[in-house]
Amino acid sequence: xxxxxxxxxxxxxxxxxxxVPHSVSVTRSNNNxxxxxxxxxxxxxxxxxxxxxxxxxxxxxxxxxTINLTTINxxxxxxxxxxxxxxxxxLGSKRVAVDxxxxxxxxxxxxxxxxxxxxxxxxxxxxxxxxxxxxLLDKDAALSSTTDQLGDALNEFALLKKKxxxxxxxxxxxxxxxxxxxxxxxxxxxxxxxxxQDLLKLQDTNYAQQQLLELYEGRIQEHEHVRRIMHNxxxxxxxxxxxxxxxxxxxxxxxxxxxCNIGFIDEDMxxxxxxxxxxxxxxxxxxxxxxxxxxxxxxxxxxDVFHELSQLIQSAMDGYHVCVFAYGQTGSGKTYTMQGGDGxxxxxxxxxxxxxxxxxxxxxxxxxxxxxxxSFLEIYNESIRDLLKLQSxxxxxxxxxxxxxxxxxxxxxNPVHSPQELHTLISRAIQNRAxxxxxxxxxSSRSHVxxxxxxxxxxxxxxxxxSLSLVDLAGSESAKTSERITETKNIxxxxxxLGSVMSALQNxxxxxxxxxxxxxxxLQSSLGGNSKTLMFVNIAPFQExxxxxxxxxxxxxxxxxxxxxxxxxxxVIRN
Ligand SMILES: Nc1ncnc2c1ncn2[C@@H]1O[C@H](COP(=O)(O)OP(=O)(O)OP(=O)(O)O)[C@@H](O)[C@H]1O
Numbered sequence: 001x002x003x004x005x006x007x008x009x010x011x012x013x014x015x016x017x018x019x020v021p022h023s024v025s026v027t028r029s030n031n032n033x034x035x036x037x038x039x040x041x042x043x044x045x046x047x048x049x050x051x052x053x054x055x056x057x058x059x060x061x062x063x064x065x066t067i068n069l070t071t072i073n074x075x076x077x078x079x080x081x082x083x084x085x086x087x088x089x090x091l092g093s094k095r096v097a098v099d100x101x102x103x104x105x106x107x108x109x110x111x112x113x114x115x116x117x118x119x120x121x122x123x124x125x126x127x128x129x130x131x132x133x134x135x136l137l138d139k140d141a142a143l144s145s146t147t148d149q150l151g152d153a154l155n156e157f158a159l160l161k162k163k164x165x166x167x168x169x170x171x172x173x174x175x176x177x178x179x180x181x182x183x184x185x186x187x188x189x190x191x192x193x194x195x196x197q198d199l200l201k202l203q204d205t206n207y208a209q210q211q212l213l214e215l216y217e218g219r220i221q222e223h224e225h226v227r228r229i230m231h232n233x234x235x236x237x238x239x240x241x242x243x244x245x246x247x248x249x250x251x252x253x254x255x256x257x258x259x260c261n262i263g264f265i266d267e268d269m270x271x272x273x274x275x276x277x278x279x280x281x282x283x284x285x286x287x288x289x290x291x292x293x294x295x296x297x298x299x300x301x302x303x304d305v306f307h308e309l310s311q312l313i314q315s316a317m318d319g320y321h322v323c324v325f326a327y328g329q330t331g332s333g334k335t336y337t338m339q340g341g342d343g344x345x346x347x348x349x350x351x352x353x354x355x356x357x358x359x360x361x362x363x364x365x366x367x368x369x370x371x372x373x374x375s376f377l378e379i380y381n382e383s384i385r386d387l388l389k390l391q392s393x394x395x396x397x398x399x400x401x402x403x404x405x406x407x408x409x410x411x412x413x414n415p416v417h418s419p420q421e422l423h424t425l426i427s428r429a430i431q432n433r434a435x436x437x438x439x440x441x442x443x444s445s446r447s448h449v450x451x452x453x454x455x456x457x458x459x460x461x462x463x464x465x466x467s468l469s470l471v472d473l474a475g476s477e478s479a480k481t482s483e484r485i486t487e488t489k490n491i492x493x494x495x496x497x498l499g500s501v502m503s504a505l506q507n508x509x510x511x512x513x514x515x516x517x518x519x520x521x522x523l524q525s526s527l528g529g530n531s532k533t534l535m536f537v538n539i540a541p542f543q544e545x546x547x548x549x550x551x552x553x554x555x556x557x558x559x560x561x562x563x564x565x566x567x568x569x570x571x572v573i574r575n
Contacts, residue, residue: 220366221459228318235315241502241533242293243560244308245270245553248333249298250541258543270295272553274546290553292560298541302340305536306351312532313352316455317359317370319464323471323526324348327495327556328538329548330445330475337536338472339430349426349451349470356453356468357419363457372416373454376429377408379518380447381490387429387449388412398521405525413454426451445475446487448494448519469526471519476555477548494519495555501527502559535559 113120247262247270261273271289294308309324316322326334340347360370376387377396384396394410401407416422433449449472457464474491497517504512505527514524527533537556539549 217367224366231311231314231318232320235311235532238311239293239560240531241535241559242312243535243537243556244294244296244305245290245292245537245539245556246296246300246305246333246337247298247539247541248336254542259541260543260546260549262539262541264295264297265289266295268292268295272546272549274543288550288553290557292537292556302337302345302347302351305337306348306355309348309352309534310355312534313355313468314359315532316453316466316468317356317363317457317464319457319466321467321469321526321528321531323469323523323531323533325471325473325498325533325535326538327473327476327535328552329477329540329545332475332538332540332545332549332552334472334475334536334538337538338470339426350423352453352468352470353419353422353426356455357422366459368457368459370458371456372422373413374416374422374425375408375411375413375452376425376449377411377452377522378433378447378449379494379522381487382494382518384408384411384518384522386410386412387432388414388425390432398518406522408522416453422453446491448473450522467526469523471523473519476552493517499555499558505529533559 113124115121250257250259263271263273265271269289269291271287273287296305312322312324324338326338328334336345336347338347338349340350356372360372363370378385378387384398386392386396389412392410396411397409399407399409414425416425429449429451433447451470453468453470455464455466455468457466473495474487476491476495477488494517497513497520500513500516501520512528514520514527520527525531535556537552539545539552
């Protein structure tokens, strides 16, 4: 028979522990007392006698007793007993051990009390009651401790549950974020795959373009080669020695001077007349006509003149030796033509520098690499002076070097990397020349100045060695008009030697007298068969200069007749 008994609240001194389950359902199978799984309130009591499970005192629970704590689903952390041998209670789905009821000592021999001895029986019963009460107290204490532990366990459980809920939230959020990330990753993977396909296409296109580029580069080099050949043929047709005549204007300061009668017939022809006075009337002397490659009138600008020269600079870049002279009497405009007047009218040398570096930049785009070197020297009275190292005591000698040709021992040769660097060197050389002389104007007309720019172009296994020698010659006036005989003799010697070399070349003589002067020996490589020569013959426009002008024009006409066949200085390096 089922018996449901509410556990009485024997003591209200202690507050209700909210964590302790409020009801306990007790099932006692052997006495047929079973409490249904209704919520029962268990209160802690001070006396063990107060703690009854329904109609059954706790002391009467035996090993088969079961306590259902329906709201407890977590077992406190007791030491784990053997639940098969000890009495246990069920906490939720778990079973926990409880102390077995105290057993009356079995070995104690109790004297049999006669049935009529009520007093003795009463005393024995009292004794038994005391023992049972004590047992109940012990059980009560144990139950109280267990309840506390259960409370703690419940607290811990609640805490863990909360943590678990939090973790579950976190997990859900992480799963959601993961889902988002996964979608993003898939998206990125798709994009990556598309990009990979594009890259492959681009690689194919790039390869095709590379092939095309190589083809075009080959064609560019072929065209460049053809261009060089044709340019050289044109230059040779124009003449390997060219002579330009330039007549300078009269300056404001020269207003009082009588002008010579110079007529410009054509762009390559001029005539010069000397006006003589006889018995007060003006009569014309002989009229002389000269034909050159080009005649520049006094109005011609420095740019006009350079335009004609630039073709030969291109030849130097292509691997030829080019030599440019300025020939003429003192004051005829040689230095003006070569160096320039002032900053606003740069001459051939400064313009050449800029032109060379522009060409180098252009050639670099099609694979050529150029190196530039420059040297500056002066020949005065047949001795050589380094214009970049005036203080040097070293003797400067002209010598022949196998492979290099004619060089000057101990001469400073400066590598140049920019036009600015070369302009600075030129200015230094001009300044040094002025410092070295007591009277610059006089000195400058009595010495030859040679500016040499060497150009080495390299492309793959082809090397072109070219050079430009720009020479501002000493004044060409004859000895009878000069007071400084030794200087004039030396100048005339070198200019005559220059004429003789040209003559020998013109007549294809076996022996060319290069060594007759320092000037011709020095310029041997630039005056030989594989070079191109340009001579400016500068003319002053005055009547008083007529004789010197005619001499200069005759000298230049003689030079003009020389024909040289040029051969490119091309070295092919084979790997
Ligand atoms: N084409 C020109 N236009 C304007 N001025 C010129 C021209 N040619 C020369 N001059 C001027 O004429 C003067 C003499 O020229 P320059 O000094 O160049 O002569 P030069 O032949 O070099 O003389 P030297 O042999 O003494 O060095 C200078 O003042 C120069 O500036």
